[in-house]
Amino acid sequence: MEWIQQLVNGISLGSIYALIALGYTMVYGIIKLINFAHGDVFMVGSFVGFYSIVGLGLDFFTALVLAMIFCAIFGVLIERIAYKRLRNATRIAALITAIGVSLLIENGFIFTWGPQPKAFPDIIANGSFEILGAKISIKSILILSISITLMVILQFIVHKTKIGKAMRAVSHDNEAARLMGINVDNTISATFAIGSALAGAAGVIFGLYYTKIDPLMGIIPGIKAFVAAVLGGIGIIPGAMVGGLVLGVIETFVNASGFSLWRDAAAFVILILILIFRPNGIFGKNTREKV
Amino acid sequence: MMKRIGKVIAASALFAGLLAGCGTSSGQSGSQxxxxxxxxxxxxxxxxxxxxxxxxxxxxxxxxxxxxxxxxxxxxxxxxxxxxxxxxxxxxxxxxxxxxxxxxxxxxxxxxxxxxxxxxxxxxxxxxxxxxxxxxxxxxxxxxxxxxxxxxxxxxxxIDPFQGTVAANFAINELGVKTAAVYGDNASDYAKGLGAAFIETFEAAGGKIVKEESYIAKDTDFRSTLTRIKSAEPEFVYIPGYYEEVGLIVKQARELGIDVPLMGGDGWDSPTMVDLAGADALNNTFVTAAYSDEDPDPxxxxxxxxxxxxxxxxxxxxxxxxxxxxxxxxxxxxxxxxxxxxxxxxxxxxxxxxxxxxxxxxxxxxxxxxxxATILEYVDGQMKFNSKVNPE
The missing domain is CATH 3.40.50.2300 (Response regulator)
Known part of the structure; x- marks a missing residue:
């Protein structure tokens, strides 16, 4: 059953997109900024995972947690250093800054550690089992379960905790939230921390699943995740999850129908179509512009 | 990045050239x-x-x-x-x-x-x-x-296409396969040359190409295309390309259960190849090369x-x-x-x-x-001399 196999391939790819897309969408939701440096946080997460496994000899899950913590701090630093002072600047200024930060991280990384790709160690057993003729590897299951777990935790944080409530309030109305005594700066930082931690986790998973990591690895998945976020409706958390999975599956099926060279094009055609016909995305509400 | 390195090299070469220019004219050997x-x-x-x-x-x-x-x-x-x-x-x-x-x-x-x-x-x-x-x-x-x-x-x-010819002959004569798939880098002349020559020779010798696919350099996810290749059930897969992608292709192919022999050209030859693909996945893969220092030929x-x-x-x-x-x-x-x-x-x-x-x-x-040409085989991450293939 080829299509079941392809569906598994697509969901694995899609859950990585979804994890990255969550960070995009959360940051956009709260400060209306497309954080183009997000793909590079993903890359940094991958390398932290790599060095904690190869250098420190940690096991996969410890490396995953370490990469998430490191990326959370890294994300907050980016926000505090680069974006905070631009909070009242024009949105285009913040956007250009984000692109600048992205280039800085990429080239800084190349400068420090060199441009050579590294091979992520194969520390999860290469087992697989067959369901209905499809060969499903342990890794695919692991990726999917880690992604789902993280998404459940995220939903819990956003809906059941105080900081989640603050995040929702700030994203709804920044000024009103401040008047209600919410510390807006800390809330924004927390959003960056959570989004970046998810990207870090995606980086480690990506390394495990695709083996090759390099300093420019964040660019394409970053852009794809952005498309996924827009597809689901930017600023909407369930939208990013669904958008990521849908995009992964669509890409895989474009590939599977023999148009392997059109795969990247398909993602951007989707972006264009969504922007033309449903700019608010799958989950977006048609809100009228306030006067 | 490469452009910048190129500039630096060009500049330093120019400078070195100026210095060297002073030396060479006097170093003229007059033994006529x-x-x-x-x-x-x-x-x-x-x-x-x-x-x-x-x-x-x-x-x-x-x-x-x-x-x-x-x-x-x-x-x-x-x-x-x-x-x-x-x-x-x-x-x-x-x-x-x-x-x-x-x-x-x-x-x-x-x-x-x-x-x-x-x-x-x-x-x-x-x-x-x-x-x-x-x-x-x-x-x-x-x-x-x-x-x-x-x-x-x-x-x-x-020349590059020759490796494709050798690989096709090896697949048919030594491995005895009848069907093959080709999965190559779509942008490099090297890979295209090897792929075209492989297909031509393989078909001329009575083999059947059951699938022809290509990938884009720098890609990391080859699973869906490999799944397509797998469902065509080839007995052999020819993968002309460079080690950065081929390493991942070999690994992902093995994970998807493509256990048939895989083969490529000298673009596979790099220590990084073993890191990327893993020694296990590389078993039962073959590479064409100009020479092997393990060849017993005196x-x-x-x-x-x-x-x-x-x-x-x-x-x-x-x-x-x-x-x-x-x-x-x-x-x-x-x-x-x-x-x-x-x-x-x-x-x-x-x-x-x-x-x-x-x-x-x-x-x-x-x-x-x-x-x-020499055929090398990966055995537990080491390239071993397999055989020598004569043209035609």
């Missing part, structure tokens, strides 16, 4: 007394691809030492005149001008890359001096874009031993090609009975089944060698 045969060497001894050039140079030096120790060519010793082209095309051109005008060499060996060889081809044709590149694989070195033969340009290594073992004694390291493919180039030239000069370049060229064109380290070699009408 006729008891040596002058051979120019125009190689990448520094710069971006210095490892290719220095590898060739070590082979060349060894061969010349051996020949001179055995009494030279027709009683005349070989005198090497070396030019470092600093991995730069312009330097290669001016080096070729110096070697032909000033040193009046009988032939030029070099350069290692196709680009730096092409930079000398015009000079070689104008000055009617034989130019042999040990390792330049581009078609354009010997036959220009308009399809016209570059009369004085030759090469020692096989001509190869003698070379490996002599090389190790002189350089305290095992020779790579470039050293073997450099070594062979000197012997190829020696053979032609002996048969020409003269150091007149036109006669050497005519003799080179007549080369037939001349035994060399990288295989018995004949020169075809396009100045490309027809020779055997």
């Amino acid at each position: 007394n006729g008891d040596t045969i002058k051979i120019g060497v125009n190689l990448e001894l520094s710069g971006g691809v210095a490892s290719y050039g220095t590898g060739i140079n070590k082979g060349v030096q060894l061969a010349v030492e051996e020949i001179n120790a055995a009494g030279g060519i027709d009683g005349k010793e070989i005198e090497l005149i070396s030019v470092d082209n600093k991995s730069d095309g312009q330097e290669a051109t001016s080096g070729a001008i110096k070697l032909t005008d000033q040193d009046k060499v009988a032939a030029i060996i070099g350069a290692a890359t196709s680009g730096n060889t092409i930079a000398q081809v015009e000079i070689a044709n104008d000055k009617k001096t034989v130019l042999i590149t040990p390792s330049g694989t581009s078609m354009v070195v010997t036959v220009n874009e308009k399809g016209k033969l570059n009369d004085y340009a030759f090469r020692t290594t096989f 001509i190869i073992q003698n070379f490996v031993e002599a090389f190790k004694e002189k350089n305290k390291e095992a020779p790579d493919g470039f050293s073997a090609l450099g070594y062979d180039t000197v012997y190829l030239l020696k053979d032609a000069i002996e048969r020409a009975g003269s150091t007149d370049s036109t006669k050497i060229k005519d003799a080179l064109e007549q080369t037939k089944d001349f035994p060399l380290v990288t295989g018995a070699l004949s020169i075809d009408e396009n100045h490309n060698p027809i020779k055997s």
Whole structure:
């Protein structure tokens, strides 16, 4: 059953997109900024995972947690250093800054550690089992379960905790939230921390699943995740999850129908179509512009 | 990134060229007394691809030492005149001008890359001096874009498509497969050349290509295309490309349960390949190469031993090609009975089944060698000599 196999391939790819897309969408939701440096946080997460496994000899899950913590701090630093002072600047200024930060991280990384790709160690057993003729590897299951777990935790944080409530309030109305005594700066930082931690986790998973990591690895998945976020409706958390999975599956099926060279094009055609016909995305509400 | 590195190299090469320019004019060797045969060497001894050039140079030096120790060519010793082209095309051109005008060499060996060889081809044709590149694989070195033969340009290594032909013959004759899939890099001429030659030979020999797919360089996810390939159930998959992607393809193919033999060209050859694919996944994969230092053939073992004694390291493919180039030239000069370049060229064109380290070699009408290729097999992450395949 080829299509079941392809569906598994697509969901694995899609859950990585979804994890990255969550960070995009959360940051956009709260400060209306497309954080183009997000793909590079993903890359940094991958390398932290790599060095904690190869250098420190940690096991996969410890490396995953370490990469998430490191990326959370890294994300907050980016926000505090680069974006905070631009909070009242024009949105285009913040956007250009984000692109600048992205280039800085990429080239800084190349400068420090060199441009050579590294091979992520194969520390999860290469087992697989067959369901209905499809060969499903342990890794695919692991990726999917880690992604789902993280998404459940995220939903819990956003809906059941105080900081989640603050995040929702700030994203709804920044000024009103401040008047209600919410510390807006800390809330924004927390959003960056959570989004970046998810990207870090995606980086480690990506390394495990695709083996090759390099300093420019964040660019394409970053852009794809952005498309996924827009597809689901930017600023909407369930939208990013669904958008990521849908995009992964669509890409895989474009590939599977023999148009392997059109795969990247398909993602951007989707972006264009969504922007033309449903700019608010799958989950977006048609809100009228306030006067 | 590469552009910037290129600029830095170009700038430093320019600067080094200014310095070197002062030295070379005084270093002119005036031995015009006729008891040596002058051979120019125009190689990448520094710069971006210095490892290719220095590898060739070590082979060349060894061969010349051996020949001179055995009494030279027709009683005349070989005198090497070396030019470092600093991995730069312009330097290669001016080096070729110096070697032909000033040193009046009988032939030029070099350069290692196709680009730096092409930079000398015009000079070689104008000055009617034989130019042999040990390792330049581009078609354009010997036959220009308009399809016209570059009369004085030759090469020692096989051209890219030849590897595809060898792989197809190996798959059909040695592995006994009837169906194959081809999965190659869609943007590189190298991979396309190998793939096209493989398909042509494989089908001509009665095999069936059940799937033809391509990938984009820098891609990381090959699973969906590999799933398609798997469902076509080929008995063999040919993957021409470079190790960065091929490593991942091999790994993902094995994970998806594609257990058939996989094969590729010399683009697979890198230590990183084993890191990316994993030693297990690489079992039952094969690579075409110019030469293997494990080949039990005595001509190869003698070379490996002599090389190790002189350089305290095992020779790579470039050293073997450099070594062979000197012997190829020696053979032609002996048969020409003269150091007149036109006669050497005519003799080179007549080369037939001349035994060399990288295989018995004949020169075809396009100045490309027809020779055997070596098949290497990955066994637990090590490249092992498998067999030698003769053309046709």
